[in-house]
Amino acid sequence: QVTLVESGGGLVQAGGSLRLSCAASGRTFRSYAMGWFRQAPGKEREFVAAISWSGGSTYYVDFVKGRFTISRDNAKNTVYLQMNSLKPEDTAIYYCAGRLMGVFTRQYEIDDWGQGTQVTVSS
Numbered sequence: 001q002v003t004l005v006e007s008g009g010g011l012v013q014a015g016g017s018l019r020l021s022c023a024a025s026g027r028t029f030r031s032y033a034m035g036w037f038r039q040a041p042g043k044e045r046e047f048v049a050a051i052s053w054s055g056g057s058t059y060y061v062d063f064v065k066g067r068f069t070i071s072r073d074n075a076k077n078t079v080y081l082q083m084n085s086l087k088p089e090d091t092a093i094y095y096c097a098g099r100l101m102g103v104f105t106r107q108y109e110i111d112d113w114g115q116g117t118q119v120t121v122s123s
Contacts, residue, residue, distance in 0.1 A: 002026035002112050004096045009117030012086055016121070020081040022096030022114055032111075033103040034072055034079040035059075038092035038119075045095065047105045049081060059103060064090075086121045094119050 008020040022034065035050030049070040050059045058070050067086075072079040079096065096114035097104070104110060 002029055002032060002098055004098060004112055004114035006094065006096045006114045006117040009094060009119045011120045011122065014086060014088055014121055014123050016086050017082070017084045018086065018119060020083065020094055020096075020117060020119070022079045022081075024077045024079070024098065026077075028100065029077045029098075030074045032098040032100055034070075034096070034098050035104060036070065036081050037095045037097055037107065038090075039095070039116075040089075040092040043092075045107060047107075048094070050103045050105065051079065052103050057103065059105065061105075083119070086119075088121045088123045090119060091121050092119060093117065 003025045005023050033052050036048040037045050038048050039045040051070045055072050067084050069082040093116040095116045097110045098112045
């Protein structure tokens, strides 16, 4: 099990950028696939991006491809989500997620969740 703590959210204008960080505690971080989900007001939580334990494979939902980049630094037990060209529809709470048994795109596959960080994009 890992404990996940997100940071880096905030208010940004449309077209701007933010970088989210997720710091993990626990010796098994390097064995975890990591990723991000988001939940907008009144909507279900949805998959955004994931990265394999080695960082060698990444996965994105179509509406963030070319704008968001997921990466990880296993030496720092941290996963990142670089978000560029932000749009008002990207406004949501962003949740860090981890899974011991490989990459994921579904909520039910997640072993551990962070508490979330708010991202607000103004038009």
